[in-house]
Amino acid sequence: MRDDDTTPSVAAAMLGWYDIHARELPWRVSPEDRAAGVMPDPYRVWLSEIMLQQTTVAAVKDYFHRFTSRWPTVQALAAAEDGDVMGEWAGLGYYARARNLLKCARVVTTEHDGLFPSDRARLLKLPGIGPYTAAAIGAIAFDRPETVVDGNIERVMARLHDVQTPLPAAKPELTALAEAHTPAARPGDYAQSLMDLGATICTPRGPVCALCPLNSGCLAHANGTAAELPRKTPKAPKPTRHGTAYLARRADGAWLLERRPDRGLLGGMLGWPGTDWAEAAPEPAPPANADWQPIAGEVRHTFTHFHLILRIEVARLDGSEPVTRGEYLPPDTFRPSDLPTVMRKAFDLARHHPVLG
Template sequence: MRDEQITAALLDWYDRHARVMPWRVGPGERRAGVRPDPYAVWLSEVMLQQTTVAAVRDYFRRFTARWPTVGDLAAAEDGDVMGEWAGLGYYARARNLLKCARVVAGEHGGRFPDSRAELLKLPGIGPYTASAVAAIAFDRPETVLDGNVERVISRLRLVETPLPAAKPELTDLAGELTPVERPGDYAQAVMDLGATICTPKSPACGICPWREPCLARAAGVQADLPRKAPKKAKPVRYGIAYLARRADGAWLLERRPESGLLGGMLGWPGSEWGEAPEEAPPVAAEWQDVGAEVRHTFTHFHLRLALRVAEVPEGVRPERGSFLPRDRFRPSDLPTVMRKAFDLAATARRD
């Protein structure tokens, strides 16, 4: 099967099976002349970095409802954007999202650059996202290489080199199949294929548009590709978080430093997270031990977070953090681990 036929077979499949997404201009619409909004494409692509479509859907809708244009987002308060991103994870994305919006609004007249090279210069836009926005929003013949494409191409071409060493080779192989016509549809088609047919564990080869040319399937090794280096075990870290409620219902919270874990997000003041944390109460009070701990897993460690709660009178001055009035505190503004702590403390207080 020639490369052009392989490409055509996938586009043909995409025309019939493209998934519907709030940010996507489907193949039919595109054919009718509808062009995607680059802002929507960029926003969705950043949200989709290492994140499932299901998790992104509602966040995308809330963001675009609240900030319909890149100019609106650029003018937003940092805390509002971080709060709206809360729960989606990888919070550097939200910080870079704002930086990027402000560069586009301030230095590019509110229009996203339409070339991969220019997009690559923007904060939070790396090789994948630059190609994705160039291809999907501007129909540039750029090649996307994400986890889906790595899997699909390593199987199609029987690439046995383990990741991430195989990336350059996979980039070349993927590039050979990228068409000059409909590159935006093609980019989305390969990713849809990887997400729905050519899945990690049990690929549905029987209904795959590439079942004939697929070398891994011919060899019967499709489920073993791509090869990857084994992952390191996650250590367990321990920490203590302090939830202080003032008599008027305000909660003691702090804005975390801009860099590092949960950077820029709201959180409960607490100890360091390590082997044996020391008590670090942010305000003098009668702290009560909550008889349960939050268990939460981050990318590279497991956390067991002990909780202390206290009721404090109005007028106290905390050593760390500041009191957020009851009507300005939304638990949904917290990153998940901090929201878990709030939920658990609330449950324990009722018991």
């Protein structure tokens, strides 16, 4: 910001803009309703914030609707079966979030009488809630003047102050700048206004500076550097791992599936038995002694830290073979939508193979 601009002017400009341009989101209370005294449901705020971690609003909306229709309160979610919750989460990724979601719901229900605490210190003690999520819940659900900094807000702060330090090293500086601008009045609306600005105008590519309520004081706009910010330290290339997934079906139509251990990648999710995933081709590890047939094609999937290439082998089992991994799931209870994305890709590739028909 230019020296003649003050902190209140940023908040005032953003709140005035938000009152007109706030996005309509299923977990949000509009500024008009909030001004009339309607406060957000902390459960819905918490659920949306967990779902939105490293995930887009567009991807989250349908999941949010399904979760809140099936489990409308934190107590209802706490009483849900683990497998049902993991199945509804399938496809959203970062599955540790779903495991912590259940843990948190149960702690809130049993230790806090079904009420989310409003202060940062107690929120941070809940499973799956870190500094960002605690700040977001505090500000949005309880209107506490917390400093909320997500990727959108980092970008707005970097451009507003023309911060040239690359991320992630710039995080402390950007957080301090965000804190300096956080107002005591309407901090929840203010935090959401910055999120909306970053999502709709101060976008990663092609920011629409002419429509920005902060453009008159934005140093990056003045210096012509907005499109370049925030700078980021280049990431190391992701390695590629390889594996084999084994898709088997019994004569009565049941599928052989296993639930992965709670800890680790895809923890707690249903999946196909398979080999380890390694940079060198792993040793075969079929779950039963059968006539396994490799199929044409392969599954490619990218995780946060590596790329994965899966070979698929299929077999028809008669049910008498000893099975070393997994359990049979009857066809009337098997839902491909309960599988995480990489496992569903394997199913889609293999489902029409004659052996599995």
